[in-house]
Amino acid sequence: MSFPWAKQYEPTNPVAKFFDEKLPLPRLVYNAVGAGYPVPRNLSYMWNFGVLAGFCLVLQIVTGVVLAMHYAANDAVAFNSVEHIMRDVNWGWAMRYAHANGASAFFVVIYLHIFRGFFYSSYKAPREMIWLIGVVIFLLMMATAFMGYVLPWGQMSFWGAKVITGLFGAIPLVGESLQVWLLGGYAPDNAALNRFFSLHFLLPFVIAGCVILHIWALHIPGSSNPTGVEVKSESDTVPFHPYYTAKDGFGLGVFLLIYCAFVFFMPNALGHPDNYIPANPLSTPAHIVPEWYFWPFYAILRAFTFDFILPAKLWGVLAMFAAILVWFFLPWLDKSPVRSGSYRPLFRIFFWVLVVDMLILFWLGGAAAEEPYVMFSQLATAYYFLHFLVILPIISSIEKPKPLPFSITEAVLGSDEKSVLKNKSEPTA
């Protein structure tokens, strides 16, 4: 579906016509990211991150496929094969640094994309399905990145895999068997490495499939916008191409500048030095930490240190998963009819508290598991759950939102002819 004023694809040259009749792929592209997709005219730069996330996925697939041509998933040689890529394969170091930092870039982009969604409540009707698919994509990304980090088979690869798969052992009754089944053994070894490689290769394509669903679902209601007021008429929109292709092109340039600064000038800044030590099951690193993008959830996991009915470890595992699963329920937890945080004075305050809380959790997930960090992470975890499950439902019923503009056009231009007409016919409005 699209708005009635959307431009129609009208091929003129015979080849394009031929294609349009037999396989209307150009038409699909035209309607998805071309002039055939009308988009609100007032999108801010916070709307660039969807396209950037798509770019990151392609980047990871391209660099990943090349790496997979030279990588060997066997615990005896995996570490050496990565060094072989770094030293002997032409441009191998560039591919590997691009892939390793590409994963970080992907997560930066996705976190911004998700927090954009939090602020503008992009999850609300009619966009619930887009949001739900988005959370699925995030979960798949986490699984993919976790398994990718195991592949170089360094110390953090091994011990990270051991700790994270060990979490399944906390599940009552079936935990231990489940853990052994997942790993193909009692500790990560060749069997685990092989299946992780297989899944690490597969999951990005599953993500790509989900991305298609995500965009398909998006094209039904169309993009939201910073006012949260739905599109009413043609003057509210501009065609995606050339307006947003140009804007996204500029955004991509800025993104690439920052990303390439990491790849070329500090490629190991986001990694852990221990992963340049080959995996050694007999020597435990002093601090086992996952990659930075897992830190908030790792902090939540470690915050539960008290056995209350259930063992603390199980609470931690439940809370860690709940921390992400709660996002699935946002469309129904936040009942405010107003979407944009700009018109929600109370919500806006708590949104920024959540941002700070999340940054604190990032910091604590990377910190050592000792006091006072554990106490801080307990407070930050408490706020995290209160925010989504208690504060959000309550403020959405007590808050008095600010008046909304009549339309996007009015928000952008200061007035909208149609709103004048409307005022005349409905003097109460």
Add this chain to the structure above:
Amino acid sequence: MIRLVGILVGIGFTFVVLLAFVTGAYTAATEGLGEETAEKAFHLEAHGPAGGFAHDGLTPEWDLAQLQRGYQVYKEVCSACHSLEFVAFRNLEDLGYSEDEVKAEAAAWVVPDINPDTGENSTRPGTPTDYFPSPYANDVAAAAANNNAIPPDLSLITKARHHGPEYVYSLLTGYQEPSAELAARFPDSVPGPGLYHNPYFANLNLAMAPPLTTDGQVTYADGTEATVSQMSQDVAAFLTWAAEPSLVDRVKLGWIVMGFLLFVTVLAWLAKKSVWSTLKTRKD
């Protein structure tokens, strides 16, 4: 309904994590924030040599003369205990040696081989395609010769430690007698037999005897005075190259890429501006 369940679940998690907080805070209040350890009190952060390394920063260069000296230190001192398994003799051409010099250098090393007639283990002089040989037959032999510690392979050591090049330099120049204060406060942290005190090492005592102890321990071919500090920074620079031979090329290429991207991004910005300029904006 969802909201009611949500509020209950939220309060549940909050309650449990706050219980954990209260017990933690109680312990902290009654017993303090964990014990002081010798590592926390006496560990020192790594620092580089005065003036830093030529490969530092955003305009790195390899100081080839220094890399050659560092190689000499590795060869004459460190290679007695440490392997360099990811580096091949052919890579030495990067240090400014000619093909013939590399051939001659490789031939001066003895590498393991198999006797083609009997199939028994044997040795032969190295060739440029060989990798640096390991000083020990296996880890057991390495540990047996070194007070149970295995000297790690050095080919990635500067990437496998925080601030690696600075760390290697600090470690090699940082050996000292444990202070009287350390001995008084943490008697367990005074090095036992076969261990040596070094505040830059993570747990303060390591099994490597100070490898560079006297000025002039190696005689540099280029006449540079071989002080302990000089040898340490030379070998640290050499190991930085060994860990990442592409470092300098990478940063240089990075500048070209950044220049190109900057140009393209400015064009993209102008394009965006011109596309959007046709749209009406707020008429105030």
